[in-house]
């Protein structure tokens with residue numbers, strides 16, 4: 416297999432040639448933001464939404480956006496041209512760059528470090544996805560800036576590790592008795608044929624897949640509610656889903672050793688996954 420080409424600070428190069436300074440603030444402080452944008456064929460899923468969220472994340476950490484939307488899109492096309500493939504994702508991250516000394520204070524006039532690579536994404540196997548995932552609830556001890564897609568992910572790593580130690584693939588995070596999200600995904604529950612997800616806030620990432628699922632539900636006359644979900648509601652939910660760019664829509668079939676609904680992917684999940692696959696197919700075909 417030929418070597419992957421990545422983008423680093425203005426150049427495209429083989430991944431083995433790409434390196435950054437140990438003084439980069441991304442390395443020292445996790446001082447940066449990132450995006451993961453799914454690609455189907457050569458079409459980017461919801462690229463404007465991802466670029467809008469990137470702009471918001473940058474603004475929240477007081478870092479100037481290095482490129483206009485048109486420039487970003489041109490760079491994405493170039494990166495995809497260098498890395499032929501079908502279904503993939505673009506990973507991009509921007510850090511505050513390299514300072515001469517290790518100092519938290521932000522200095523003006525320093526170039527950010529901009530890095531992009533493609534990620535191999537296995538095409539979603541609906542038979543596997545349908546089997547669902549097992550999860551546990553874990554106390555969400557993260558900070559009150561979870562709406563920023565920050566590269567500082569050590570808390571998410573710790574929470575995912577706790578889930579692994581329980582022998583399950585992910586955690587449903589609970590803050591002050593309320594459901595927030597997964598360790599790298601948003602959450603939906605289904606109750607009496609209504610799809611429910613918590614509102615965006617400082618406690619969760621405004622997921623692009625979450626937005627798309629809500630939009631597709633509304634277009635297809637599926638009733639939706641955006642409201643806080645108490646942790647106690649999880650026990651009686653008919654269905655629970657986790658959504659993200661890489662996981663798409665994963666049905667949760669077990670939560671804290673108790674089956675969710677019938678213990679299988681539920682009827683609304685089947686309906687929504689078909690709508691979602693159809694949406695992707697239309698995108699692929701332009």
Ligand code: PDD
Nearest residue numbers: 451598599600601620622623624659660
């Ligand atoms: N994560 N919440 C968190 C904490 C996330 O890290 C993600 C995505 C989401 C879902 O967002 P979206 O639908 O835009 O992918 C919610 C990406 C995929 C990652 O970190 O790899």
